[in-house]
Amino acid sequence: MTRYIATLGRATLDTLSTIGRAGLFLIQSIFCLPSREGFHLWLRQMHFVGVMSVAIVLVSGLFIGMVLALQGFTILVSFGADEALGQMVALSLVRELAPVVAALLFAGRAGSALTAEIGLMKATEQLTSMEMIGVDPLRRIVAPRFWAGFISLPILTVLFGVVGIWGGYLVGVDWLGVYKGSYWSNMQDSVDFVDDVLNGVIKSLVFGLVVTWIAVFQGYDLVPTSEGISRATTRTVVYASLAVLGLDFVLTALMFGDLG
Amino acid sequence: MKRNNLLELGVGIFMLAGILGLVFLGLRVSGLGVGMPNDTITLSANFANIGGLRPQAKVTMSGVRIGEVTDIQLDPKWFDAKVTMQLDSKYDGKLSNDTTAAILTSGLLGEQYIGLTVGGAPDMLHDGDVIHDTQQALVLEELIQQFVSNMSK
Known part of the structure; x- marks a missing residue:
């Protein structure tokens, strides 16, 4: 007992x-104090974490926007309110789908890679040897990756939203024949820059912090064996996805809970 | 060195794309800047019922957007809704004194907005004036209630 x-x-x-x-x-x-060398390390990570994730984010954004328009149209047209399509696509993308889906993709695409990379460095004792020659691994390895993830995710989120709205336009206006002017004007009437767009960006900043934090910490803290690396990579994706979904609810309740 | 330049260029384009995307979301999606020029005049109107009118709803004349609602408050004197709206300053002194303001709905389920219709009076509205001739929002429940009470007579 x-x-x-x-x-x-x-x-x-x-x-x-x-x-x-x-x-x-x-x-x-x-x-960590910024330095010229640190800037180059950060740049390299920005390329790996941010620029290389653009393709997956753009493609999924396009398809999510297109599916939203298609689903929304079939529902809205039965109320005779298909002009509200632009409003529906833009609000659901900007407020929810862009920050959340971009963060989930980011956790799978970049977070797991960060964990595996740092984990292998630890398993092959590169981190320890760095400490031996007087280089702080937190400063040289972790900090650039952390800042790269924190800055990349909001940019990826914005790109996701833009491409999604364009995808909705392709399906809604070009294919299903919603009037072009009402697609944009309904969107402009209902989307508020501060309440909707900036809140979405704030969400993605929080997600960027949490996802990258989990990824680099799991890599830094793992058991240095091949099994440990595989477990830590799995944990990164699972924890980061759960954290994103849970935090999304909390942030939404804080941001939009009192709007009525 | 060449490779490093390419990398910097890639990251630069990435950052630039992010900023341009944000500008697109600001201008095209949330309509910042297209609606309101800086020069505006303020008019107000009292409505018996505003229905679902919200601040930032558009103010139109003949369907053309000429301004937006900035503030909605309960007038404690008459217990009706006092709606303040901002119009482009080029309409200062162009709308007649007996202009009517009506709360309209775009489509069946669309946003509610204010539609202005000019009258024929010789005096004109200026900055800070009040529109007296107003038409309240159409509230479905009230219509049904009237219909039912007429039926039962």
């Missing part, structure tokens, strides 16, 4: 110390 209670206690202590280490890790890697 006491053994089970002790197991519970150990699990709690483990979880708490992991959370504590993750917090310290975040603070230590955020506050």
